Amino acid sequence: MRDDPRLPTSPRFWRSPVRGTWFTAVLGLVLLGGITVLFVTGLVSYAAYNPDLSPVNDTTPDKGVLGFYLFDWPAGPSWLYRLSQGVHVTLGVVLVPVLLAKLWSVVPKLFTLPPARSVAHALERVSLLLLVGGVLFQFVTGLLNVQLEYVFPGSFYPLHFYGAWVFIAAFVVHAALRAPMAVRAVRERGRDEAELAAPRPAPPTVSRRGALWLVGGGSLLLFVTTVGQSLGGPLRRTALLAPHGGADPGGGPNGFQINKTARYAGITDADTHPDAWRLIVTGPAGTVRLSRAELLRLPQHSSSLPIACVEGWSTADQWWRGVRLRDLAALAGYAGDPPDVLVESLQRHGAFRRAALRANQVSDPRSLLALYVNGEELSPDHGYPARIIVPAAPGVHNTKWVGRLTFGDL
Numbered sequence: 001m002r003d004d005p006r007l008p009t010s011p012r013f014w015r016s017p018v019r020g021t022w023f024t025a026v027l028g029l030v031l032l033g034g035i036t037v038l039f040v041t042g043l044v045s046y047a048a049y050n051p052d053l054s055p056v057n058d059t060t061p062d063k064g065v066l067g068f069y070l071f072d073w074p075a076g077p078s079w080l081y082r083l084s085q086g087v088h089v090t091l092g093v094v095l096v097p098v099l100l101a102k103l104w105s106v107v108p109k110l111f112t113l114p115p116a117r118s119v120a121h122a123l124e125r126v127s128l129l130l131l132v133g134g135v136l137f138q139f140v141t142g143l144l145n146v147q148l149e150y151v152f153p154g155s156f157y158p159l160h161f162y163g164a165w166v167f168i169a170a171f172v173v174h175a176a177l178r179a180p181m182a183v184r185a186v187r188e189r190g191r192d193e194a195e196l197a198a199p200r201p202a203p204p205t206v207s208r209r210g211a212l213w214l215v216g217g218g219s220l221l222l223f224v225t226t227v228g229q230s231l232g233g234p235l236r237r238t239a240l241l242a243p244h245g246g247a248d249p250g251g252g253p254n255g256f257q258i259n260k261t262a263r264y265a266g267i268t269d270a271d272t273h274p275d276a277w278r279l280i281v282t283g284p285a286g287t288v289r290l291s292r293a294e295l296l297r298l299p300q301h302s303s304s305l306p307i308a309c310v311e312g313w314s315t316a317d318q319w320w321r322g323v324r325l326r327d328l329a330a331l332a333g334y335a336g337d338p339p340d341v342l343v344e345s346l347q348r349h350g351a352f353r354r355a356a357l358r359a360n361q362v363s364d365p366r367s368l369l370a371l372y373v374n375g376e377e378l379s380p381d382h383g384y385p386a387r388i389i390v391p392a393a394p395g396v397h398n399t400k401w402v403g404r405l406t407f408g409d410l
Contacts, residue, residue, distance in 0.1 A: 005200075014108040017201035022189045023208045024196055025182035027102040027215070032175055032182075034095045035135075039168050041088035045310065046161060048073045048081050048394050053340065054356035054410040057397075059157035066165055075364040078317075078391035082308035085394075086230030089312025092142050093226045093241070097218035099139060101211070103132065105196065131174050134167025146242070146311045148259075155351070232306075232316040242313065253374030254382050256315045257307070259395065262380035265347040267401050272346070272385050279369070279386060283332025283407040292385045295371060298323045298331075303366040309395035320389045322370040325362045325405075332407045338362040343388055343397075344404040352396040356410050357388070366391045369402060 005012035051058040052070050060066075074080065116122035141160050144150045152159060206214070228239035270276060278289040302321045308314035329338035339359050347353040361367055367390045371378065378384040383400030390398060 008108070008111040009113050011108065011198070012200050013111075015198050015200060015202040017198060017204040018206065018208050018211045019105050019108070020197040020208060021185045023211065024102065024105040025185035026212060027098055027105060028178065028182045029186065030098050031095065031102060032179060034091060034098070035171060038088060038092055038095070039164060041084050041091075042160075042164055043069060044084045045081075045088060045394075047071055048084070048392075049397070050356065050358055053358055054342065056342070056354045057356050059155065059351070060161045063161070066161075072358055072360065073392070075361045075367065075391050075393075078305050078366065079308075080392040081394055082230065082306050082314040085308055085310060086227075086312055086314060089142075089146055090223065090227050090230060092139065093146070094219045094223045096139065096143075096222065097215045099135065101215045108196070127170050127173055130166065130170040134163060134170055137163050138167055148311065226312075229313040230308075232314060250379075253376035254379035256318060257313060258381050259309060259311075260350075260400075262384075262401070265345075265350065265401065267346055267380065272380065272401070274385075277346075277385050277403075279402065280404040281328055281332050281407070282405070283329065283334060285331070285333030288331060292371065295323055295369070295386065299327060300371075301365070301368060303368055303389065303391070305366060305389055305391050307389075307395045307398055314395075319374050320368055320370040321372040321375075322368040322386065322389075324365060325357075325367045325369060325388075325390075326365070328369060328405060329362055329407045332405075334407060339408050340410040341408075342404075342406040342410060343399045343402060344406075345399050346401040346403045352399070355388075355397045355399050357390060357393070357397065361390050361393065362407075364391060369405075 003010050003012070007013060046060075047070050049057050049059065050073050051060065051063075052067060055061065116125060138160065141150070141152060141156060141163065144152070145156045145160070150156050222241065224238055225241045226239055228235035228237065229242035274292055278291055279295065281288045281290065300321055301324050302319060304317045304319050306315050306317050325341065326338045329341065337359065339362070341357050341362050343355050343357065345353045357367075368388075369386050370383070370389045371386055373382060378387060383402070386402045387400040388398050388402060
């Protein structure tokens with residue numbers, strides 16, 4: 001049965017003349033560089049959440065030693081998270097044709113019999129299963145999250161985080177074993193093709209170089225239809241395959257992207273009515289309750305900052321105006337350097353209805369409790385009556401519909 005050309009277990013079943021060591025090696029080297037960047041930017045994205053600052057920020061509380069690299073996320077430059085997460089998401093989408101072509105090029109090896117010729121060969125096959133399964137899991141969960149269509153049971157964050165570490169372990173082993181051979185295959189094109197080349201190829205309809213151009217063209221098309229969500233401006237209209245890639249929601253000063261509407265978050269007019277809403281500020285000086293009118297009588301400051309979210313989309317810089325967080329910390333009893341702060345939203349449920357900000361974020365003069373954007377009151381969907389805006393922070397930490405600020409070491 002292994003030699004029956006009608007079955008995939010036979011080498012003669014696979015007849016494409018495109019398959020070969022050189023073709024696979026080129027794709028593999030592209031993935032080697034691309035996936036390395038994806039992994040690093042993914043770790044950076046996780047660090048941006050400051051998970052070791054406070055339990056409310058920790059989306060993977062059982063990470064243990066996997067959090068060895070975490071560092072205090074800086075508040076500048078203001079476009080830092082916009083850049084790192086934009087690269088992570090855009091590159092992940094762009095690499096999809098390369099990944100599919102690479103898997104297609106080696107699929108005959110999945111049907112090789114016997115499945116294990118020795119203990120060492122069996123371990124290699126298991127590592128390949130982890131590699132292929134891991135990369136598919138990471139790409140599928142990431143793409144679904146980007147499209148706001150995440151359907152897996154459990155939170156995206158721990159599944160993607162732990163999946164990344166399982167995959168990268170198999171990836172490093174595979175790269176260490178295969179990268180030297182891939183480099184040699186690219187340099188010595190035409191040699192050592194027997195491992196992947198079809199023994200009885202069909203007549204060619206496209207050359208291997210042409211197939212690579214086809215893969216590259218697919219990646220370029222995905223780049224053009226995705227990157228606009230991170231760059232913003234007129235290019236946003238080209239982001240046809242990305243969330244928030246069409247026209248901005250509405251018009252006017254509040255006409256820029258959002259993830260959650262006030263209605264989705266359960267925010268009602270009764271919650272935000274001037275007669276009912278008060279900002280509660282707590283610190284060593286006690287608890288202060290401030291109406292929006294009282295906040296407007298405090299010194300007002302402006303910052304030009306973007307919003308960047310984990311899905312890869314970001315806004316252009318918006319002009320925010322409100323009260324500096326460090327001024328509110330002083331009001332709470334911190335006359336010197338301000339401490340960390342726990343921000344709580346009027347939103348009644350959801351993973352990010354609370355967020356902690358580090359002292360360096362609070363002390364940055366651009367960090368505001370924003371009351372206005374682009375010269376107009378915040379709309380309900382943008383966080384009226386007050387929201388947080390902090391440079392370089394993930395979008396979910398720019399909490400909307402703020403109800404309480406608790407200053408202190410977290």
